[in-house]
Amino acid sequence: MGVYDLTRSSTRGLIAGLCRPTVVGLQNVPTGGGFIVAPNHLSFLDSVLVQALMPRPVAFFAKAEYFTGTGFKGALMRSFFQGVGSIPVERGQQAASVQALKTLLGMLEAGDGVGIYPEGSRSRDGLLYRGRTGVGWLALTTGAPVVPVGLLGTDRLQPADRRWIRPQHFTMKIGEPLYFDKTGPNHSLPARRQVTDAIMDAIAELTGQQRATGYNKSAVE
Template sequence: MEFFEATRATFRAAIRSTCRPTVEGLENFPKEGPVIVAPNHQSFLDSIIVQALMPRKVAFFAKAEYFTAKGPKGMFSRWFFSSVGSIPVERGEQAASVAALQTALEVLERNEAFGIYPEGTRSRDGLLYRGRTGVGWLALTTGAPVLPVGLIGTDKLQPADSMRITPRHFTMKVGTPLYFDKVGPDHSLPARRAATDKIMDAIAELSGQERASTYNQTKSTE
């Protein structure tokens, strides 16, 4: 834990000194207990930003190949994603799949925070896409509060299809927690859909994005 916090503090200092972000609502993050952190998704760097700037550790999924690549680049990738608290997940295994959600469930059962992008993948056109119901499933199954997050301007840090990172100002708005009754894993699909839609409404209010009525599609190269 000391190593993780030291690494997180390093990234936090680097982000604050180079990007000078505006961060609002950190006081809304519950000081203890399980938390589902639900941001919009515009950049590859979003997870790192959330993990560095939040007051508690937040575990996100990351592609398994980031942990298994060979050579110096692979070693750095493995160290980097491990040090920021990422969890490896196999390519093609979306956050809404049963296996991935079970892993998320285990994190929450340890009274830790888990981050999930309801949109599923990055928005490449700036729209906020319809939320996939994995986040609703987690909320209703565990009763953990959902913390909506609006990220504004992170797409300018690393535009889609670019490997270049350019430090720029961005904003992270943390909303008030949303609470749902704990009904266990056997809740209905309409209940899951309703919970997800409520979460997306909160994210939209924070991010100010125009809404899309469709699901975002994962690009084959991601």
């Protein structure tokens, strides 16, 4: 068993033992080929939870600072995030965002699973915010199926103003995959917007969250 499989298996066992999560819809994850996981975002821990509980590996981005820390704590964080398959990215820079999408594009074309939060950063008030169109760009460019995921209760694991994690029950609902025509990178912005809105509608159906009319302006996690 490799480092990735060992870290993922250990994390899954820890989550199952401490949180007793309810996971619905595992059969909706494609068994082969590239796929895009699109969850709502309530907690710093969401990526780790999805990565651990999905039946196939899913790569999410994580702040580059998690990979560059010093000392024992820095080494531990770097080892963990590398172990669960996270990809370092510099946040808040347009060039970095473009490169991030290109990285995901390459992984999808290689047949891997990738995760992207359409909302961008986590919701601190529980609302489901308008989706940013990067997920629509990926779906149309690659033709990869999009698997909507609804996370409920993960915000209670580590509230925004708390440093420590508190084991709590949460639910992960995996919706049926959404398929969109592959157009390549030369598609229109309205087409990208339409696809993104369809993905957000699917997430909202899974979570039952109240919808916000605009984008999430909170600080990027």
